[in-house]
Amino acid sequence: MRITLDRTRxxxxxxxxxxxxxxxxxxxxxxxxIRDGGELxxxxxxxxxxxxxxxxxxxxxxxx
Amino acid sequence: MTGTDTTPSEDVRRDPAAxxxxxEGSLFDPEIARNPQPVYKAMRDLAPVVDLGERSPTGGVxxxxxxxxxxxxxxxxxxxxxxxxxxxxxxxxxxxxQIDPPDHVAYRKVLDPLFSPRRVAALEPxxxxxxxxxxxxxxxxxxxxxxxxxxxxxPSTVFLELLGLPVSRATEFIAxxxxxxxxxxxxxxxxxxMVIETGRQIYAxxxxxxxxxxxxxxxxxxxxxxxSEVDGHRLTRDDVIDxxxxxxxxxxxxxxxxxxCMLAFLAEHPHHRRQIVDDPGLIPNAVEExxxxxxxxxxxxxxxxxxxxxxxxxxxxxxxxxxxLASANTDERAWDRADEVxxxxxxxxxLAFGGGVHRCLGSHLARLELRVALEEWHARIPEYGLAxxxxxxxSPGLRQIEHLPLVW
Numbered sequence: 001m002r003i004t005l006d007r008t009r010x011x012x013x014x015x016x017x018x019x020x021x022x023x024x025x026x027x028x029x030x031x032x033x034i035r036d037g038g039e040l041x042x043x044x045x046x047x048x049x050x051x052x053x054x055x056x057x058x059x060x061x062x063x064x
Numbered sequence: 065m066t067g068t069d070t071t072p073s074e075d076v077r078r079d080p081a082a083x084x085x086x087x088e089g090s091l092f093d094p095e096i097a098r099n100p101q102p103v104y105k106a107m108r109d110l111a112p113v114v115d116l117g118e119r120s121p122t123g124g125v126x127x128x129x130x131x132x133x134x135x136x137x138x139x140x141x142x143x144x145x146x147x148x149x150x151x152x153x154x155x156x157x158x159x160x161x162q163i164d165p166p167d168h169v170a171y172r173k174v175l176d177p178l179f180s181p182r183r184v185a186a187l188e189p190x191x192x193x194x195x196x197x198x199x200x201x202x203x204x205x206x207x208x209x210x211x212x213x214x215x216x217x218x219p220s221t222v223f224l225e226l227l228g229l230p231v232s233r234a235t236e237f238i239a240x241x242x243x244x245x246x247x248x249x250x251x252x253x254x255x256x257x258m259v260i261e262t263g264r265q266i267y268a269x270x271x272x273x274x275x276x277x278x279x280x281x282x283x284x285x286x287x288x289x290x291x292s293e294v295d296g297h298r299l300t301r302d303d304v305i306d307x308x309x310x311x312x313x314x315x316x317x318x319x320x321x322x323x324x325c326m327l328a329f330l331a332e333h334p335h336h337r338r339q340i341v342d343d344p345g346l347i348p349n350a351v352e353e354x355x356x357x358x359x360x361x362x363x364x365x366x367x368x369x370x371x372x373x374x375x376x377x378x379x380x381x382x383x384x385x386x387x388x389l390a391s392a393n394t395d396e397r398a399w400d401r402a403d404e405v406x407x408x409x410x411x412x413x414x415l416a417f418g419g420g421v422h423r424c425l426g427s428h429l430a431r432l433e434l435r436v437a438l439e440e441w442h443a444r445i446p447e448y449g450l451a452x453x454x455x456x457x458x459s460p461g462l463r464q465i466e467h468l469p470l471v472w
Contacts, residue, residue, distance in 0.1 A: 011419065011423040013417065014427070015412075017181075026182065028180060029173070054412065056413045057419065
């Protein structure tokens with residue numbers, strides 16, 4: 001599974017790294033970034049889905 | 065123990081505002097602030113765009129469907145947050161709220177790092193000390209007015225310390241803020257006069273402090289703003305004052321209203337309260353779910369820059385538009401079990417802090433303050449309820465409960 005975060009849509013709500021800290025982190029301004037470049041470890045898929053589902057700006061997409 | 069869990073959906077049938085047309089112009093009635101969810105549902109069922117009519121202090125129209133509110137917040141070129149969107153005594157656009165893209169980006173670039181989760185995490189020890197001190201002050205009394213004892217002094221002190229305004233003048237500043245947010249006016253004209261006069265007083269205080277920090281910087285935000293650069297230029301004296309004016313109103317009211325709403329909810333819903341007492345690890349999610357359900361800042365204002373439409377309804381250029389965050393947050397089209405308050409929800413993508421480029425700058429600080437407050441309060445006072453016979457009055461607009469008598 002591959003995960004992408006659209007930086008043009010993210011406005012820094014911080015829900016992704018709060019709900020899925022293994023997959024997402026905050027940058028210095030509090031905007032979301034993906035850890036480890038977007039390739040997910042198999043065990044992190046559920047957490048990645050939770051982070052994406054909680055984004056109020058719909059900025060995160062997952063590709064199977 | 066007082067209060068029982070109620071099923072909000074039952075109230076829809078009883079509420080006279082559920083009658084077609086009844087919601088028009090009544091958005092700011094105190095009864096709606098007390099029990100808003102059924103009224104918003106009635107509005108959404110009535111029409112996607114509701115004319116608020118002459119009786120509303122804002123005039124204009126309201127959007128209540130989640131998809132429309134989101135679409136509007138994401139289109140600042142059409143739904144502007146500029147100077148005329150809301151008049152709160154300001155003489156220049158408030159920064160960054162009333163600066164739309166593209167200029168907005170540069171200001172947020174300066175301000176976002178100061179309010180990032182990492183920066184606000186460093187404040188937690190002081191915030192916790194303050195919360196503990198305020199809880200301890202009333203814990204043995206068995207009763208308090210939560211608004212006066214905790215909800216007002218706690219965020220005000222955090223904010224004034226952070227910004228670098230004298231905490232000793234907190235009472236005066238809170239009165240200024242109330243003079244803007246809820247002036248005791250009887251007519252719209254009187255309201256406008258009061259807001260402008262209070263605005264003058266706020267500017268005078270800010271000019272005094274900003275000039276003092278220019279001469280002798282301290283370790284506070286105002287001093288930090290004075291040395292910040294936007295696109296290679298120092299922020300001007302007016303820029304710093306326009307940032308502080310906005311913070312003054314946002315920082316002194318919103319967390320107070322949120323705490324009032326949350327403690328009132330928990331006092332009236334013992335099952336939910338016991339959940340967070342038994343498992344304090346649930347508190348961050350409980351904060352999000354109560355922000356969704358209560359939406360202490362029910363709406364944000366925008367002004368259309370051109371003729372447009374939402375869900376097929378036309379909106380003329382130059383219309384004031386209330387984006388009803390509270391309605392979007394309880395829209396059954398967008399939420400699974402919208403009427404159910406569930407602290408274990410897996411998905412809480414609420415709009416309580418707004419959305420789009422103007423997402424609340426202070427949201428990470430607010431979350432920290434709310435979490436720490438609920439942790440400290442429930443660790444010391446886990447069992448409480450509303451004083452018997454209490455009829456809660458929520459202020460329209462921002463939902464404060466000035467008289468919130470709790471007993472334990």
